[in-house]
Amino acid sequence: MLKRIASIVVAATVAFSGLMFSTGEQAEAATGTFAYSKVNGLNIRTAPSLTSSKVVAKMDKGQRYTYLGKSGSFYKINYKGTHRYISASSTYTYLKASTSTSTTVSTSSSSKRSKLVAESKKYLGTPYRYGGTTTAGFDCSGYTGHVYKKAIGKTLPRSSRQQYSSAKKISKSSIQAGDLVFFSHSGGTIQHVGMALSKTQMINSETGGVKYASFTSGYWAPRYVGAGSYL
Incomplete structure (x- = not known):
């Protein structure tokens, strides 16, 4: 039976x-x-x-x-x-x-993403400050660099343009929480960066301070240039 x-x-x-x-x-x-x-x-x-x-x-x-x-x-x-x-x-x-090593890498990546998300939310409302890299005030890349350093001990390049240049490029459909999303106000060089929380939402330091924003609708959507991963 x-x-x-x-x-x-x-x-x-x-x-x-x-x-x-x-x-x-x-x-x-x-x-x-x-x-x-x-x-x-x-x-x-x-x-x-x-x-x-x-x-x-x-x-x-x-x-x-x-x-x-x-x-x-x-x-x-x-x-x-x-x-x-x-x-x-x-x-x-x-x-x-499939190997046990790949499973370990996947688990490690997931853990890092969770840490990045948790760390990023600690600074909601922190004021925007041009050139800022501390909790007294962040500019866009100062914020992402601070979050990465505090959450997973990784040092990112200082500017948004450098962070984009050094990151592993990924498609929009492949974006996961913890990846970085990049923008240009003028359609030229990279001028802004935020950290993705999902395939549509990011957290970033912009006018008004650290806040949530959509990168698939509203102000940032037409200024989106690409995404990159350091994980």
């Missing part, structure tokens, strides 16, 4: 969206091998073809899905319980097995 229940559970687990994964696919998935994107906007297709398939979604750099095997010049992946395909070109993708 127990064997029968177990077999039913296994069958239900592998039968996503009416698609039964083969024994080989189950073995690939069991090894914890993932297909990663090297670029932003990598097409996820319905079939292993450039001409006879539809694009159903896109992957950003660093995103991953469970690898289920190779089909011609495509990797087969488990995308929301369904077979989907991405390019297997080394220019766009790579494979990597």
Whole structure:
């Protein structure tokens, strides 16, 4: 009886969206091998073809899905319980097995983000001061630098332009709490920085002091230039 229940559970687990994964696919998935994107906007297709398939979604750099095997010049992946395909070109993708090290790195990154968010909120209402880097008053980059140093012991470059230049660039859709978002008032060089709290909201030091603001609507939306991560 127990064997029968177990077999039913296994069958239900592998039968996503009416698609039964083969024994080989189950073995690939069991090894914890993932297909990663090297670029932003990598097409996820319905079939292993450039001409006879539809694009159903896109992957950003660093995103991953469970690898289920190779089909011609495509990797087969488990995308929301369904077979989907991405390019297997080394220019766009790579494979990597899940390891305890990667889990540790992920956990560490999550912990750092939580610390940054908690630290950033301590200074809500602190006045804006041009050139300021202390709790007596912050300018935009003085604030982000102070938060990073206090929260995780990381020293950032002094100016917003330098912080943008040194950060690892990430897409808007990949922004997480603790990442930095950058702006230009004139459409030229970087002139302002804030720290993201979500994919739409940041905390920053601007006119009126340290406050919350949206970077996808209102004043900052049309001035958004890009995002960067130090995590």
